[in-house]
Amino acid sequence: MEKTTKGLALSVLALLVPLSFNAVAAGNNSQAPDGYQLEKVLIMSRHGIRAPLVNYGDVLAESTPHKWPVWQTEGGLLTPKGGLVEENVGQYFRAWLADTKLLPAGSCPTAQQVFTYANSLPRTIDTAKHFVIGAFPDCNITINHQAEIGKMDPTFNPIITADVTDEFKEKALSSLAQHAGDGGIDGLNQRLKPNYALLEEVMDYKNSKLCKQDKQCDISAQPSSVTLLKGKEPGISGPLRVGTGASDAFMLQYYEGFPLKDVAWGKVTTTEQWQKLEAIKNQYHETLFGSPAIAANAAAPLMNFIAGALDQQPVGDSRQQAAQQAKLAVLVGHDSNIASLLSALKTKDYQLPEQFERTPISGAVVFQRWHDTEKNRDLMKIEYVYPTTEQIRNKSALTLATPPQRVTLEIAGCAVDAQGFCPMDQFTKALKEDQQG
Numbered sequence: 001m002e003k004t005t006k007g008l009a010l011s012v013l014a015l016l017v018p019l020s021f022n023a024v025a026a027g028n029n030s031q032a033p034d035g036y037q038l039e040k041v042l043i044m045s046r047h048g049i050r051a052p053l054v055n056y057g058d059v060l061a062e063s064t065p066h067k068w069p070v071w072q073t074e075g076g077l078l079t080p081k082g083g084l085v086e087e088n089v090g091q092y093f094r095a096w097l098a099d100t101k102l103l104p105a106g107s108c109p110t111a112q113q114v115f116t117y118a119n120s121l122p123r124t125i126d127t128a129k130h131f132v133i134g135a136f137p138d139c140n141i142t143i144n145h146q147a148e149i150g151k152m153d154p155t156f157n158p159i160i161t162a163d164v165t166d167e168f169k170e171k172a173l174s175s176l177a178q179h180a181g182d183g184g185i186d187g188l189n190q191r192l193k194p195n196y197a198l199l200e201e202v203m204d205y206k207n208s209k210l211c212k213q214d215k216q217c218d219i220s221a222q223p224s225s226v227t228l229l230k231g232k233e234p235g236i237s238g239p240l241r242v243g244t245g246a247s248d249a250f251m252l253q254y255y256e257g258f259p260l261k262d263v264a265w266g267k268v269t270t271t272e273q274w275q276k277l278e279a280i281k282n283q284y285h286e287t288l289f290g291s292p293a294i295a296a297n298a299a300a301p302l303m304n305f306i307a308g309a310l311d312q313q314p315v316g317d318s319r320q321q322a323a324q325q326a327k328l329a330v331l332v333g334h335d336s337n338i339a340s341l342l343s344a345l346k347t348k349d350y351q352l353p354e355q356f357e358r359t360p361i362s363g364a365v366v367f368q369r370w371h372d373t374e375k376n377r378d379l380m381k382i383e384y385v386y387p388t389t390e391q392i393r394n395k396s397a398l399t400l401a402t403p404p405q406r407v408t409l410e411i412a413g414c415a416v417d418a419q420g421f422c423p424m425d426q427f428t429k430a431l432k433e434d435q436q437g
Contacts, residue, residue, distance in 0.1 A: 033419060035374040038100040042309055042329040043093070043385075044302075045364035046338055047127040049082030049256055049392070051075050052249045060245055062210045064203035069253060069262045078123040081256055082361075083130040085392055089362050090134025092398035093385075097135075099400060102327055108139035115326035117319060119156035119333045120146035127362075128332045144319060155305050156333040157233070158289070158298040158340050164230050168293075172228055176291040185224045188287065189239045195276045196220040199243055202250075202267045202277070219243065233336065234294050236284060243280035250277060255361055255392045278356035285339040285359065295343035296434070302337055303344055307431045310367055310380075335359035344434055346412035353405055354388035362387055365409065369424060378424035381416075382409040 032038070051073040060068065073079040078086075098105035103113060114136070118128040125145050132141045146153040162168055177184035181191070189196075196219040200206070211217040224238030235241070250264040251274075260266060268274060289295045308315040309323035323329040338359045352360065363386030370379045384407040387398060398404050408420035413430030416422045 032100070032370060033372075035372060036379070036421075037371045037373060038097075038102045038368060039371050039378075040310070040327060040329075040367075040369035041097065041102060042306060042323070042331070042367040043364045044306065044331045044333065044338065044341065044367070045089075045127070045131070046335050046359055046361060047078065047082075047123045047332060048086040048130065048362045049079050049252060050123045051077055051079060052245075052252055059242060060249065062214075063205060063208050063242065063246065065207045065209075066204060066265050068249070069258055071256075076121075076123060078126040078130075079256060081395065082123075083126060084395055085387065086127050086130035086362055087134030088391075088396065088398045089364075089387065089404065090131040090136075092400075092404060093131075094135040095400050096403075097328065108136060109141075109328070111140075111142070112322075112325055113327045114141055114330070115144070115319075115323045115328070116141060116330045116332075117144045117155075117323065118331070119337075120149050120151060120153045122149065124156070124332045124334070125149065128330065131330060131332070144322075155301050156331075156337055157301070158334075158336045159233050160228060160230055160294070160297055161300060162230065162297050164228050169228055172234075172291060172293040173226060175293040176226060176287065179291045180287045185226070185236065185238075185240070185287065188283065189220050189224065192239070192243075192280060192283065193220045195280050196239055196243060198273060198276050199246055199280070202264050202273075203246065228294075234288055234298065236288055240280065240284045240287070243277075244284040247277040247281045251281075251356065252361075254389070257393055257395075274356050282358045285335060286343075289336065289340040290343050292343065292346075295340045299337070299340035299344040300435070302331075302333070302341055303431075303435060306331075306341075306367070307435060310369065310431075311428065338363075338365055341365065342409070345431075346434065348410045348412070350384060350407055350409055352384060352386060352407055354390065355386060355405070356389060360386045360389075361392060370421065379421040380414065380424050380427035381419075381421050382411065383407060383420070384409055 051071040053076045097103045103109050116128050116132060118124040125143060128143045132143065180188040183190065200219055205211055205219065206217060216222060219239050219242060222238045222242070224236060224240065227235040227237070250268060253263045268277065289298065305320060308317065308320040309329050311324065315321055315324055342365065352358065363384060366383045366385050368381045368383070370381060372379060385404055387404045390396070391398065391404065396402065408416065410416045411430055413433060414422040414427045
């Protein structure tokens with residue numbers, strides 16, 4: 001597999017389909033200007049490498065005559081390698097936090113200095129545990145989570161909480177269709193035909209059960225529908241969903257370190273191929289959660305929690321209080337959490353060098369509150385901090401000398417300066433406006 005570079009051109013799809021966000025500067029510089037003091041960090045992370053959620057269920061099994069590789073980890077659970085990669089991430093953050101003097105090096109933080117909160121699924125809890133092992137070995141750090149493991153915590157559950165009235169549905173579907181571009185989802189699927197054609201070639205789709213027996217021989221021609229139900233995560237069925245499941249499975253195989261001959265049966269070998277396949281999954285999430293009407297609703301509980309944790313005014317919820325008082329708050333959820341959160345915040349467009357995913361495994365949106373001692377002002381900086389595709393596959397050590405990537409993010413209403421900082425009062429105002437819809 002060829003390595004991507006910062007100068008890599010956007011795929012043809014990106015030129016054809018509008019992205020969900022608008023443009024922003026990117027960089028990999030964790031240094032702050034002289035006189036800036038880091039006072040607070042909140043990390044919103046995606047979990048680490050997991051086995052495929054459906055473990056190659058009926059649709060994927062029937063979409064190819066090939067046998068899918070066997071995983072040693074049960075579907076949906078964090079793999080042992082995923083835990084080790086997350087420990088590397090934790091080690092990097094500890095080194096950075098010591099370098100910025102937010103937390104002391106060489107000693108355990110107090111119970112009040114670090115707050116960790118994970119969604120109540122095994123892979124998110126285990127990810128948080130491994131982050132803590134990497135960041136604070138031999139320290140007694142509590143992993144907060146809902147008591148009932150296996151059931152989604154409302155804070156991290158990107159479900160529709162509003163009543164799905166005719167008005168809400170019309171607004172949501174209109175927003176989604178507009179975001180998908182000309183022709184709505186059907187138009188998007190037509191523009192993705194070259195991507196689906198590659199997927200069909202990789203899977204040998206023409207010899208699959210779905211083609212030979214069910215006569216479904218064109219993935220892009222399958223009908224699409226949108227699911228909008230109160231209390232359920234929104235979804236899009238059809239080509240986008242099928243393509244997302246397959247491309248996600250291939251990427252996880254690569255991350256996990258399967259022999260290259262077993263990753264997508266040895267048929268995905270170039271950067272261009274990976275871009276085209278991962279673009280399907282990226283477009284699924286961006287179309288679904290990039291729709292403002294859906295994203296604002298699905299992300300509301302998480303955004304409310306983060307807003308309270310970053311606010312300097314008293315909050316009522318006990319977990320929010322603990323997160324607010326801590327110097328470091330670590331939240332662990334899912335790609336759907338990050339996709340909907342960034343959309344709800346009206347994040348401007350961003351590119352992630354040396355990654356194919358828009359919401360990478362073990363990647364995190366990192367909110368940082370800084371104080372400018374010279375001008376006596378508080379500032380916010382938001383970065384996407386993530387290991388590259390190769391750092392994940394190679395289980396690379398992540399240090400200040402060999403760091404993960406850091407990309408500056410900018411949200412609407414909080415313009416950043418050349419170093420990526422925006423005034424804290426503008427950030428707080430923008431957050432409140434987004435919460436009010």
